[in-house]
Amino acid sequence: MDWLELALRVGAVTVAFLVLPLLVGQTEHKVMAHMQARLGPMYAGAFHGWAQLIADGVKFVQKEDITPRAADGPVFKLAPGVALIPYLLVLLVIPLGPGDLVGQPLDIGLFFALAIVGVGVVAVLMAAWSSANKYSLLGGLRAAAQLMGYELPFVLAAASVAMAAGTLSLPLIVERWEPWWLLWQLPATLVFFIAGLAEIRRPPFDMPIADSELVFGYMTEYTGLRFAFFLLAEYVGIVVISALTATLFLGGWHGPMAESLGWLWMLLKTGAVAFLVIWFRVAWPRLREDQLQRLCWLILVPVALAQLVLTAWVRVAMA
Amino acid sequence: MSGVPGYGLGKGLAITLKTLVSRSTTQQYPDVAPELPPRSRGVIALREENCTVCMLCARECPDWCIYIDSHKEEVVVPGAARPRQRNVLDRFDIDFSLCMYCGICIEACPFDALFWSPEFEYAEYDIRNLLHDKDRLNEWMATVPAPPAHDPQGEPSKEEANALKKAGAA
Amino acid sequence: MTAIDVMLSAVGLVAVGSALAVVSTQHLVRAGLWLVVTLGAVAVEFLLLRAEFVAWVQVLIYVGAVVVLLLFAVMLTRAPIGRSTDLDRPIGPALLIGAGSGLGLAGLFAWVFRDMRVNPPPTGSAQRVGEAIFGDWVLPFEVLSVLLLAALVGAIVLSKKDT
Structure with missing residues (x-):
């Protein structure tokens, strides 16, 4: 019975x-198109191109799987898998609804999610270095610098919301969430979302x-299924x-x-929240490397620290 | 107003949102035919009967994409002193892979043998098929729109004015 | 031998094997990647020993930050793909120190705890770790914090331009 469950x-x-990723991808296709006064995919699947991503998938499978001769083969081939698996694991601990409507309730789910998301950067570095391409390497180094900075x-x-809820378990955080946290944790919400975008x-x-x-940064040399x-x-x-933003700061299943x-x-x-992510992509230009680091270290980190202090004060005052 | 921090970011979001909720401008071309102005320049049509092989079009063509061959024929008119000579068109080709759609040939033609047609869907897989012969050019005649009506406020043409004057004198 | 024991040994072998690969491979960057495997295997060992919190700290800090920093630094240098034949690695002293300290420590532990039987402790949750750190070990913890702060200040002073 346990095994079945x-x-x-x-x-x-x-x-x-x-x-879900396919849904987000299709939404991005259509939303981005309409935001640019276009229609986006219209043919695949006959009705408004709903099957476009499936068609894309079939195309990717058919493509030749190329490993550059100068590349470090095993590392090059392993990198896409390393990039993908952490996210799969994170989905396990995100609560979908009240009770035990969650893949795997973990006592320290939040910590688990943060640790695992951080592993993704290893995949980026692997892909960047093993491609034997200077654009790839430059992209990988930028990515590593960015991810290490924004991780903080x-x-x-x-941590602020975990402190407010007094637990690291994602289902418990959602359970203890109250609407007025929207205001109390607003700076943390913004910081988390922006840093998440960068992640x-x-x-x-x-x-x-x-x-x-x-060209395409660390993905320049990839084709076919690995791409x-x-x-x-x-x-x-x-x-x-x-999902993490919704769980931690927007009250998850509350409603x-x-x-x-x-x-x-x-x-x-x-x-x-995913719509916001797409919207930002359409509306805003790319940050320059120095602006990117400046935003992280001079704005987000101080705001997050101030939020931590605020959270601690409110917690102590309420106790 | 633009001094407020984040004003530009907000404006970007507002514009994209406005575009999102308004109709997109994409034309679904092969499914929905485009609405072209009636006198669009799509392809050049030839009315063979009007052509006198004067060669003006071929000479005026800036990139020499009109090829004309002809021979002379004697037409015996009963009662006339001697047979008349007439040019017979053997070949009239326009190479649309060279044509730049300037329309000078149509302007140059003194006998109303060349016309603009708004048809534009004659792409080919082989570039050689873009050389339209006179039969093909003749087929386009069916798609040529009627000439525009005269401006009702405008001055009447010389012929009309003359005819009117004669009628008034009589 | 329970299933846990078997897994513990197997993952331990992975950890030791990949650690050997770290020091013996001639591919410079791959050494760093092998280190990821080693530290990951150690994290799994922690998990198997029911120290969940420590396991994920291991992943977050060591895999997610320390190794990444290391790889980042290596890639900023030459970071050749393929073998580096000019690595200066004296095998004798390395074997002596590495194997000596490893085997010595293992032997020491085996001898000291030879008669001890421990019941598996309850899961090492965040709460237990927190209680331990901020209860019994609060002084060392604070001392460590001051040390880190000093290192931070030192780093800022060193990287500051002389004006």
């Missing part, structure tokens, strides 16, 4: 892992893959960051009729 949970998370405000902002290297923080100067894995990792990244419709609220909040 475990298999069911892991299966459900895997389905979410495969479906990311973790600090998450998944989405515009306006896409300096590592800046296509106008670095698709990197793309999938990016979109799972959006899902993970959106009218949370007992029965909790999962819907969680999905809606995640979707709304």
Whole structure:
């Protein structure tokens, strides 16, 4: 019985892992197109191009899998998998609804999520170095500098909400969340979301893959399925960051009729945050490398630290 | 106003949101035919009967994409003193891979043998097929729109004015 | 031998094997990547020993930050792909020190704790670790914090331009 339940949970998370990123990707196709007064994909699947990403997947599978001769083969081939798996693991601990509607309730789920997301940078460095391409290497170094910098405000902002809730367990954090936290934790929310955007290297923080100067950064040499894995990792990244933001700061499954419709609220909040991620990509230009680091160290880190102090004060005052 | 920090960021978001909720301007071309102005320059049509092989078009063509061959024919008119000579068009080709759609040939033609047609869907897989012969050019005649009506406020043409004057004198 | 024991030994072998690869490989960057495997395996060992919190700290700090910093630094230098034949690694002293300290420590532990039987402690949750650190070990913890602060200030002073 236990094994059956475990298999069911892991299966459900895997389905979410495969479906949600495609949904986000398709939404990005369409939303981005309409924001630019275009229509986006219209043909694949007959109705408004709903099957475009499936068609893309088929295309990627058919493409030749090229490993450059000068590349470090094993590392080069391993990197996409290393990029993808951490996000899959993070999805396991994100609560979807009240009760035990979560892949795997972990006592220190938040810490687990933060630790695992941080592993992604190893994949970037692997891909960057093993490609034997200077654009790749430059992109990888930019990515590493960016990820190491933004990891700090990311973790600090998450620590603030963990402190407010007095637990590291994601389901418990959601359970103890109250609407007025929206105001109390607002700086942390903003810091977490911005740092999260930088963690998944989405515009306006896409300096590592800046296509106008670095071809495609650390992904330059990848083709076919391995490239698709990197793309999938990016979109799972959006899902993970959106879901974490919704869980930690927007109250997860809280909402009218949370007992029965909790999962819907969680999905809606995640979707709304993912929409923001797409919107920012369309509306804003890329940050320059120095602006990127300046934003991190001179704005986000101090704000996150101030939020920590504030959280501690309020906690002490309430106790 | 633009001095407020983040004003530009907000403006970017506002503009994209406005575009998102307004209709997109994409034309679904192969599914929905484009609405072209009636006198668009798509392809050049030839009315063979009007051509006198004067060669003006071929000579005026800036990139020499009109090829004309002809021979002379004697037409015996009963009752006339001697047979008349007439030019017969053997070949009239326009190479649309060279044509730059300047329309000078149409302007130059004194006998109304060349016309603009708004048809534009004649792309080919082989560049040689872009050389339209006179039969093909003749087919385009069916798509040529009627000439624009005279401006009702405008001065009447010389012929009309003359005809009117004659009618008034009689 | 329970299933846990078997897994403990297997993961331990992975850790030791990849650690050997770190010091013996001639691919400079791959040594850093092998270090990721080693530290990851150690994290799994912590997990198997029910020290969850320490395990994820291991991943966050060592895999996510320390090794990345190391790789970053290596890649800023030559970081050749393929073998570096000019590595200066005297095998004799390395073997002596490495194997000596490793085997010595292992033997020491085996001998000191030879009669001890420990019941598996309860899961090493964040709460337990927190209570231990801020209860029994608060003084060493604070001393360490001051040390880190001093290092931070030192780094700032060193990197500051002379005006």
